[in-house]
Amino acid sequence: MGGYVPPHMREGGRGREGAVGGDRAGGRGGRRGHQASSSRNRQPSVPATPDAAVEDAVRRKDAAERKLGKDGARGASAAASTLASIARELRSALAVPNLSPSARSDAGLALGEALCAAAAATVTAARHGPLTPTLARAERDARAAAARMYEDAATVLADLASWCERQIPTDSAGDDPDAWADATLAATTAAANALAALGDVGAASPRDDPGASVTTVTTLSRAVDLYESATRLASIAEAGARDVRSRNAAAADALAGLWNLADARVKLAEAIAASGHGFGHDQIQIQNQIQNQNVARAETLFAAAFAAYELACARCDSRAGDDLAGLLMDWGVGHASHARVLADVLASGGVGGAWDSDLSARALDACERATEKLARAAEFGVGDVDAHVAFGEAQRTRSEVLRAEATARKRRIETFPESLDPSSGMSTRSCDDLFADADAALARVSDPDHPHPLGFARALRLDSRHLDALVGAAECHVERGKMMRDSWNQPSENPSSSGDDSKAHFARGWATYRVALEGPLLFPDDRVDPGWASDRLEMAYNAACAACLAGDLDASERLLESVVECDDETREAIAADADLEALRLRRTFAGVPPGG
Numbered sequence: 001m002g003g004y005v006p007p008h009m010r011e012g013g014r015g016r017e018g019a020v021g022g023d024r025a026g027g028r029g030g031r032r033g034h035q036a037s038s039s040r041n042r043q044p045s046v047p048a049t050p051d052a053a054v055e056d057a058v059r060r061k062d063a064a065e066r067k068l069g070k071d072g073a074r075g076a077s078a079a080a081s082t083l084a085s086i087a088r089e090l091r092s093a094l095a096v097p098n099l100s101p102s103a104r105s106d107a108g109l110a111l112g113e114a115l116c117a118a119a120a121a122t123v124t125a126a127r128h129g130p131l132t133p134t135l136a137r138a139e140r141d142a143r144a145a146a147a148r149m150y151e152d153a154a155t156v157l158a159d160l161a162s163w164c165e166r167q168i169p170t171d172s173a174g175d176d177p178d179a180w181a182d183a184t185l186a187a188t189t190a191a192a193n194a195l196a197a198l199g200d201v202g203a204a205s206p207r208d209d210p211g212a213s214v215t216t217v218t219t220l221s222r223a224v225d226l227y228e229s230a231t232r233l234a235s236i237a238e239a240g241a242r243d244v245r246s247r248n249a250a251a252a253d254a255l256a257g258l259w260n261l262a263d264a265r266v267k268l269a270e271a272i273a274a275s276g277h278g279f280g281h282d283q284i285q286i287q288n289q290i291q292n293q294n295v296a297r298a299e300t301l302f303a304a305a306f307a308a309y310e311l312a313c314a315r316c317d318s319r320a321g322d323d324l325a326g327l328l329m330d331w332g333v334g335h336a337s338h339a340r341v342l343a344d345v346l347a348s349g350g351v352g353g354a355w356d357s358d359l360s361a362r363a364l365d366a367c368e369r370a371t372e373k374l375a376r377a378a379e380f381g382v383g384d385v386d387a388h389v390a391f392g393e394a395q396r397t398r399s400e401v402l403r404a405e406a407t408a409r410k411r412r413i414e415t416f417p418e419s420l421d422p423s424s425g426m427s428t429r430s431c432d433d434l435f436a437d438a439d440a441a442l443a444r445v446s447d448p449d450h451p452h453p454l455g456f457a458r459a460l461r462l463d464s465r466h467l468d469a470l471v472g473a474a475e476c477h478v479e480r481g482k483m484m485r486d487s488w489n490q491p492s493e494n495p496s497s498s499g500d501d502s503k504a505h506f507a508r509g510w511a512t513y514r515v516a517l518e519g520p521l522l523f524p525d526d527r528v529d530p531g532w533a534s535d536r537l538e539m540a541y542n543a544a545c546a547a548c549l550a551g552d553l554d555a556s557e558r559l560l561e562s563v564v565e566c567d568d569e570t571r572e573a574i575a576a577d578a579d580l581e582a583l584r585l586r587r588t589f590a591g592v593p594p595g596g
Contacts, residue, residue: 050093050096050098050099050100050103051099051100051102051103053089053093054090054093054099054103054106054107054110055103055106057086057089057090057093057107057110058090058106058107058110060082060086061083061086061090061110061113061114061117064079064082064083064086064117065079065083065117067079068117068121071527072527072528072529073124073125073128073527073528073529073530074128074527076121076122076124076125076128076529077121077125079117079118079121080118080121080122080125083114083115083117083118083121084114084118084149086114087111087114087115087118090107090110090111090114091111093107094107094108094111101167104163105160105163105164105167105183105187108156108157108159108160108163108187109157109160109183109186109187109190111153111156112153112154112156112157112160112187112190112191112194113153113190115149115150115152115153115156115194116149116150116153116190116193116194116197118149119145119146119147119149119150119153119197119201120146120197122142122145122146122149123139123142123143123146123201124529125142126138126139126141126142127139127142127529127530127531127532127533128529128530129530131533131536131537131540131562131566132566133565133566135533135566136533136534136537136566136567139532139533139534143201143204143205146201147198147201147202150194150195150197150198150201151194151198153190153191153194154191154194154195154198154222157187157188157190157191157194158187158188158191158226160187160191161184161187161188161191164180164183164184164187165180165184167180167183168180168181168184178237178246181233181236181237182237184233185230185233185234185237185253188226188229188230188233189226189227189230189256189257189260191226192223192226192227192229192230192260192264193260195219195220195222195223195226196220196223196260196263196264196267198219198223199216199219199220199223199267199268199271200267202215202216202219202271203216203267203270203271203274204532204534213271213274213275214275216271216275217268217271217272217275220264220267220268220271221268223264223267223268224261224264224265224268227257227260227261227264228261230257230260230261231254231257231258231261233253233257234250234253234254234256234257235254237250237253238250238251238253238254251315252322254315255312255315255316255322258308258309258311258312258315259308259309259312259327259330261305261308262305262306262308262309262312262330262331262334263305263330263334265301265302265304265305265308266301266302266305266330266333266334266337268301269297269298269299269301269302269305269337269338269341270298270337270341272294272297272298272301273294273295273298273341273344275290275294291345291348295341295342295345298338298341299338299341302334302337302338302341305334306331306334306335309327309330309331309334312327313327313328313331318380324380325377325378325380325381325384325387326377326381328373328374328376328377328380329373329374329377329381329384329386329387329390331373332369332370332371332372332373332374332376332377332387332390332391332394333370333374333390334370335366335367335369335370335373335394336366336367336370336374336390336393336394336397338366338370339363339364339366339367339370339394339397339398339401340397342359342360342362342363342366342401343363343397343400343401343404345359346359346360346363346401346404347400347404355405355408355409355412357405360401360404360405363397363401364398364401364402367394367395367397367398367401368398370390370391370394371391371394371395371398374387374388374390374391374394375391377390378391378458383462385459385462385463385466385469386468388454388455388456388458388459388462388469389455389456389459389466389468389469389472391445391454391455391458392445392446392454392455392456392457392459392469392472392473392476393455393472394455395441395442395444395445395454395455396441396442396445396472396475396476396479398438398441399438399439399441399442399479400438402434402435402437402438402441403434403435403438403483405434406431406434406435406438409431409434410431413431435483438483439480439483442476442479442480443476443480444457445457445458445472445473445476446472446473446476446477446480447473448460448461448464448473455472456469456470456472456473456476457473459472460473465515467516470512470513470515470516471513471516471539471542473512474509474510474512474513474516474542474543474546475509475542476509477505477506477508477509477512477546478505478506478509478542478545478546478549480505481501481502481503481504481505481506481509481549482502483502484501484502484505485502503550503551506546506549506550506551507550507551509546509549509550510543510546510547510549510550510552510555513542513543513546513547514543516539516543517540517543533566534567537563537566537567537570540559540562540563541559541560541563541570541573543559544556544557544559544560544563544580545577545579545580547559548579548580548582548583549579551582553582553583553586556580556583557583557586560574560580560583
């Protein structure tokens with residue numbers, strides 16, 4: 001939920017008005033310098049010309065976006081209405097026959113931006129507030145409305161890019177070719193941003209909906225294509241720059257294009273890897289085949305994304321104001337996402353149900369690359385909590401891969417003792433060593449009192465109420481407890497020691513969840529976007545599991561009652577969840593059979 005925000009969705013991010021060229025050269029774009037006249041305050045009448053009407057609408061759109069940024073989530077509903085109204089005005093203005101070419105370009109770009117901003121505000125308004133049974137339904141309706149607006153924006157902006165490109169003069173006698181080339185680049189980037197945002201909305205759909213998965217992949221593929229076009233346009237502008245200012249602006253555009261392209265490729269890789277779900281039990285073989293194909297495609301895209309990040313990093317100059325910390329963080333998050341995809345394959349049984357040592361090695365390598373980039377991001381972005389949270393997530397993935405290998409090795413040794421032969425393809429490390437390494441990966445990122453804390457623990461040193469850091473640390477404690485309880489080789493002289501240790505971890509996990517529950521997890525700040533209801537419900541469910549494991553059955557029961565009230569399908573999860581075994585004996589869940 002909500003910790004990492006991709007660059008193209010950030011306030012004032014690349015591709016938004018005045019930010020296409022970055023801050024180094026003051027930006028590039030057709031609307032730069034088209035400021036509202038101060039005389040308008042003295043004459044609040046209808047603008048005298050079509051061009052003035054466009055200028056006025058653009059000014060009000062920008063003001064509405066600034067107000068939304070100041071008000072936060074509590075202003076989302078009003079902002080969505082205002083921006084939608086301005087979008088209608090701009091659409092009408094485009095139909096006026098005597099609109100100047102410059103104003104037409106401004107109106108088209110502003111229309112696309114207004115639609116995107118209205119879509120984002122619509123979603124935020126729908127998911128803002130405490131969890132209730134109606135919230136999920138409101139979110140679904142808002143997602144559908146936002147998707148229509150994003151698609152509309154993408155169409156408007158793509159058409160605008162084509163129109164602007166046709167305005168570029170073929171000889172020096174016409175209009176300034178750079179101005180129309182800039183407008184083409186701005187519209188192309190904005191269209192890609194709209195599609196990337198549409199892909200984010202689609203990715204929030206239920207994972208078992210194959211139709212939604214296919215649509216999301218298609219949408220993000222279109223976004224990648226447009227970002228590639230924007231990158232090519234920026235390269236052409238850079239090669240043809242005739243003065244220092246133009247060269248700086250073109251270089252900033254090229255950096256922004258590469259960065260956006262890398263982010264979009266990561267998103268597309270994630271969507272492709274997740275798109276092999278939704279098959280019945282009698283189609284497992286088909287699902288496995290599709291999963292293997294999708295993972296191969298995803299890894300190709302991850303490699304292309306990392307190449308783009310590397311090119312972007314070579315251009316990034318923090319001394320000139322470039323956000324090197326942000327770029328390194330996104331690069332690290334990309335590697336962490338790659339590791340997560342591979343870990344999911346291992347968790348599902350790997351290829352053909354056998355342990356895949358090569359896949360495991362690639363996952364651990366991706367974790368290593370992620371932590372390297374994220375550690376550097378934290379160095380450059382002093383005080384940036386999100387980089388530390390992302391580091392913690394990468395370490396959790398590393399721990400999961402190590403635990404999976406230890407479990408697979410232990411099972412294989414028990415079944416086939418001859419598998420101790422190094423030629424079996426598995427690590428020569430003992431199960432205990434693998435489990436110890438997995439536990440150590442979690443220990444340092446979850447304990448704020450550690451002498452040298454990392455990840456979630458370091459984030460909590462900086463902000464003790466940071467929700468994502470609290471939840472991440474809580475999950476680490478619970479995972480450590482499960483390892484102690486289920487997997488550790490218990491010392492024969494004190495067989496209860498592991499049980500005592502696991503209870504201590506469960507208790508600490510539940511205590512950390514309790515702090516998170518006091519904040520925006522269930523009752524969000526009215527200025528903060530709390531994220532999707534499904535994510536919040538999942539966190540509340542996990543907190544209930546932690547409470548149950550820690551022995552606080554009353555709290556676990558109360559949490560689950562709230563979750564079930566919002567999502568009745570959760571009863572099926574309760575029936576199958578071994579972590580809730582003790583709670584299923586309670587009256588409230590007596591109808592749920594132990595063990596499913």
